Amino acid sequence: xxxxxxxxxxxxxxxxxxxxxxxxxxxxxxxxxxxxxxxxxxxxxxxxxxxxxxxxxxxxxxxxxxxxxxxxxxxxxxxxxxxxxxxxxxxxxxxxxxxxxxxxxxxxxxxxxxxxxxxxxxxxxxxxxxxxxxxxxxxxxxxxxxxxxxxxxxxxxxxxxxxxxxxxxxxxxxxxxxxxxxxxxxxxxxxxxxxxxxxxxxxxxxxxxxxxxxxxxxxxxxxxxxxxxxxxxxxxxxxxxxxxxxxxxxxxxxxxxxxxxxxxxxxxxxxxxxxxxxxxxxxxxxxxxxxxxxxxxxxxxxxxxxxxxxxxxxxxxxxxxxxxxxxxx
Amino acid sequence: xxxxxxxxxxxxxxxxxxxxxxxxxxxxxxxxxxxxxxxxxxxxxxxxxxxxxxxxxxxxxxxxxxxxxxxxxxxxxxxxxxxxxxxxxxxxxxxxxxxxxxxxxxxxxxxxxxxxxxxxxxxxxxxxxxxxxxxxxxxxxxxxxxxxxxxxxxxxxxxxxxxxxxxxxxxxxxxxxxxxxxxxxxxxxxxxxxxxxxxxxxxxxxxxxxxxxxxxxxxxxxxxxxxxxxxxxxxxxxxxxxxxxxxxxxxxxxxxxxxxxxxxxxxxxxxxxxxxxxxxxxxxxxxxxxxxxxxxxxxxxxxxxxxxxxxxxxxxxxxxxxxxxxxxxxxxxxxxxxxxxxxxxxxxxxxxxxxxxxxxxxxxxxxxxxxxxxxxxxxxxxxxxxxxxxxxxxxxxxxxxxxxxxx
Numbered sequence: 001x002x003x004x005x006x007x008x009x010x011x012x013x014x015x016x017x018x019x020x021x022x023x024x025x026x027x028x029x030x031x032x033x034x035x036x037x038x039x040x041x042x043x044x045x046x047x048x049x050x051x052x053x054x055x056x057x058x059x060x061x062x063x064x065x066x067x068x069x070x071x072x073x074x075x076x077x078x079x080x081x082x083x084x085x086x087x088x089x090x091x092x093x094x095x096x097x098x099x100x101x102x103x104x105x106x107x108x109x110x111x112x113x114x115x116x117x118x119x120x121x122x123x124x125x126x127x128x129x130x131x132x133x134x135x136x137x138x139x140x141x142x143x144x145x146x147x148x149x150x151x152x153x154x155x156x157x158x159x160x161x162x163x164x165x166x167x168x169x170x171x172x173x174x175x176x177x178x179x180x181x182x183x184x185x186x187x188x189x190x191x192x193x194x195x196x197x198x199x200x201x202x203x204x205x206x207x208x209x210x211x212x213x214x215x216x217x218x219x220x221x222x223x224x225x226x227x228x229x230x231x232x233x234x235x236x237x238x239x240x241x242x243x244x245x246x247x248x249x250x251x252x253x254x255x256x257x258x259x260x261x262x263x264x265x266x267x268x269x270x271x272x273x274x275x276x277x278x279x280x281x282x283x284x285x286x287x288x289x290x291x292x293x294x295x296x297x298x299x300x301x302x303x304x305x306x307x308x309x310x311x312x313x314x315x316x317x318x319x320x321x322x323x324x325x326x327x328x329x
Numbered sequence: 330x331x332x333x334x335x336x337x338x339x340x341x342x343x344x345x346x347x348x349x350x351x352x353x354x355x356x357x358x359x360x361x362x363x364x365x366x367x368x369x370x371x372x373x374x375x376x377x378x379x380x381x382x383x384x385x386x387x388x389x390x391x392x393x394x395x396x397x398x399x400x401x402x403x404x405x406x407x408x409x410x411x412x413x414x415x416x417x418x419x420x421x422x423x424x425x426x427x428x429x430x431x432x433x434x435x436x437x438x439x440x441x442x443x444x445x446x447x448x449x450x451x452x453x454x455x456x457x458x459x460x461x462x463x464x465x466x467x468x469x470x471x472x473x474x475x476x477x478x479x480x481x482x483x484x485x486x487x488x489x490x491x492x493x494x495x496x497x498x499x500x501x502x503x504x505x506x507x508x509x510x511x512x513x514x515x516x517x518x519x520x521x522x523x524x525x526x527x528x529x530x531x532x533x534x535x536x537x538x539x540x541x542x543x544x545x546x547x548x549x550x551x552x553x554x555x556x557x558x559x560x561x562x563x564x565x566x567x568x569x570x571x572x573x574x575x576x577x578x579x580x581x582x583x584x585x586x587x588x589x590x591x592x593x594x595x596x597x598x599x600x601x602x603x604x605x606x607x608x609x610x611x612x613x614x615x616x617x618x619x620x621x622x623x624x625x626x627x628x629x630x631x632x633x634x635x636x637x638x639x640x641x642x643x644x645x646x647x648x649x650x651x652x653x654x655x656x657x658x659x660x661x662x663x664x665x666x667x668x669x670x671x672x673x674x675x676x677x678x679x680x681x682x683x684x685x686x687x688x689x690x691x692x693x694x695x696x697x698x699x700x701x702x703x704x705x706x707x708x709x710x711x712x713x714x715x716x717x718x719x720x721x722x723x724x725x726x727x728x729x730x731x732x733x734x735x736x
Contacts, residue, residue, distance in 0.1 A: 044530070045530040047400075047528050049396070050537075056539055057539060059535050059538045059539060060538060060539045060540070060541055061535075061538045061539065061540045061545060064535045064538065066533075066535065067533065068533050069528040069529070069530075069533045069534055069535070069536075070533075070534075070535040070536065070537075070538070071396060071399065071528065071535075071536045071537050072536070072537030072538065072539070073392050073396065073419075073422065073537065074388075074392065074418055074419060074422055076388060077388055077389055077392035077419065079389075080384060080388070080389030080390070080392035080393045080396075081392050081393065081395075081396040082396075083354070083382065083384070083389070083392075083393040083396070084352075084354065084392065084393035084394060084395065084396030084397035084398075084399075084400065084404075085396050085397065085399075085400045085528060087352055087354070087380050087382060087393065087397055087402070088351070088352060088396070088397035088398075088399075088400035088401060088402035089400060090380065091351045091352055091379070091380040091402055092351065092400070092401055092402060095351065095378070097351075097401070097521075098401065098529070101530065101531070102529050102530045102531060103530065104528070104530050121385060121386065121389075122385065122386070122388070122389045122392075124385065125384060125385030125386070125389055128385070129382065
């Protein structure tokens with residue numbers, strides 16, 4: 001982390017809230033929590049640019065919980081909307097048509113459907129052009145607003161409405177989650193970071209760090225989704241914590257392409273501890289435990305941390321994947 | 330006054346420069362590309378005080394355009410054909426945002442199959458989007474309509490985006506004399522854009538919010554319709570002022586040899602010139618022929634059309650577009666404008682022609698007039714005409730035989 005930070009402890013989290021209490025999102029929504037924290041760090045002068053998703057629904061005429069600017073564009077086009085707003089502010093300030101005090105931080109906010117799938121092209125364009133903006137992807141690993149269909153962010157083994165687990169397809173989704181962090185990094189975004197609501201200080205500092213960088217500042221926030229994932233809404237933050245402790249959700253950042261993990265678990269909690277808390281993975285445990293599949297997920301996680309450790313010089317104690325995978329029948 | 334020789338594309342770019350646009354998000358497509366290349370040159374040479382940015386698709390281009398307009402910039406952009414189709418989702422959004430930006434469309438037929446030359450399926454696909462539409466016959470009209478379109482779009486009674494259409498090749502790459510208005514005079518005609526409720530740090534707004542109640546949604550849609558209808562009156566006002574300043578006059582429609590005309594052909598865009606020649610030719614042989622040109626297609630100038638077509642014997646509607654399974658797109662709109670009027674024409678003949686820029690002869694248009702006369706004489710129900718000459722048909726047959734491996 002940068003040495004100069006105004007965030008020493010969680011108590012340094014700004015008290016100002018730019019989302020009023022009460023909105024139409026689900027109780028326990030990790031997405032709106034991430035957006036709230038994000039906004040606290042950026043301060044009041046923000047223009048949010050949105051693509052279709054859960055956040056869209058909460059800005060419903062004539063009400064808005066937001067105290068800053070909002071523009072809904074279309075599913076595929078939020079970064080292009082950010083381009084228009086950013087360019088307009090720049091050109092109007094340069095021509096003296098509006099005072100510099102009207103300048104704003106332009107923030108794209110979308111779910112994973114827009115970020116990983118339909119909006120990836122416009123995101124790539126904005127990164128290519130080194131647009132000076134923030135991108136906050138609240139990642140609940142499926143199309144949540146339409147009822148939880150698979151996206152390219154959905155992890156291996158998750159059941160969704162369009163990849164249901166059935167006797168013929170016992171694992172649900174059989175495709176691995178796209179590595180959007182690496183996609184964005186490879187496109188030469190100067191700053192890319194992952195966030196979890198459970199790790200508030202890490203979250204605050206990463207957003208703060210972005211404010212000192214010109215160009216695309218790209219964030220992927222884990223967004224625990226009680227309705228989509230199937231868990232009690234009060235456990236939202238706990239679940240994100242477990243995602244980090246199991247190593248399923250690595251906390252990291254990339255500055256000018258150099259990756260650093262900002263939280264390295266000493267010993268990974270077995271993935272099954274995380275998987276078994278959610279209905280979307282319940283078919284991996286019932287009617288009988290699918291030990292092979294769970295071992296595969298553990299192997300993915302172990303391999304990830306082994307590789308990351310080798311590159312960054314740390315060691316993570318990983319649970320044995322195959323100990324659990326011994327044939328039980 | 331003699332003008333400079335400019336292509337339609339440069340005439341469009343010149344209109345944007347004279348309008349002092351702040352922002353030009355762009356994406357290349359034939360035959361429009363010369364517009365954005367010209368503007369990119371002018372911006373980089375310091376001749377034009379605008380920000381130019383090339384996006385990665387037309388969809389993004391139009392999103393950036395609309396968003397910048399909401400943030401208070403005067404925005405110009407251009408597209409053609411597939412590009413217009415690719416913007417379609419955003420056309421509806423941008424008009425719903427009430428962002429009065431301008432889009433020049435250089436008409437080109439749409440794929441499949443791929444073609445480069447013009448017809449109007451591209452621009453008419455935007456027919457229901459809420460964009461105002463102004464269609465030009467000449468390069469002079471391109472420049473003038475760009476200025477008029479901004480004036481109308483940005484009027485507080487309207488606040489809607491607009492399309493200025495020009496035909497690919499026939500106008501885009503054709504040099505015609507264009508009188509460029511003096512900047513000083515343009516500044517009088519077109520004051521700086523004043524956005525309504527722009528996105529500002531000191532006065533935050535929500536734009537593009539969802540509206541889930543049908544009654545609210547209906548209200549906003551009706552409101553948009555009302556604003557679009559209002560655009561005609563605003564256009565007429567602006568046009569009178571334009572004429573006073575620049576000496577050229579524009580109406581929502583334009584008549585040619587209409588005074589005593591019994592047979593009237595309705596046309597738009599660059600092929601109208603050919604229509605005028607056909608009218609002259611018919612007049613030479615004693616037929617009372619005339620022509621009605623559509624300049625404004627959105628809002629649709631229903632009253633003007635009805636007034637100018639009142640009492641004619643037969644009207645032919647020349648559609649340079651095709652909706653497969655229905656026919657020409659403007660024919661039912663013209664028919665709808667006339668049906669409830671007293672003294673409406675006895676018959677309306679639907680004609681489809683010049684698709685993909687198919688070269689059309691005055692002889693073909695004369696045949697259309699002859700068909701109108703035959704309908705009147707024999708009292709028969711008009712059957713749609715699809716123009717294709719015999720020499721073209723034999724070339725078609727030859728091409729098919731080559732494609733099938735013949736010689």
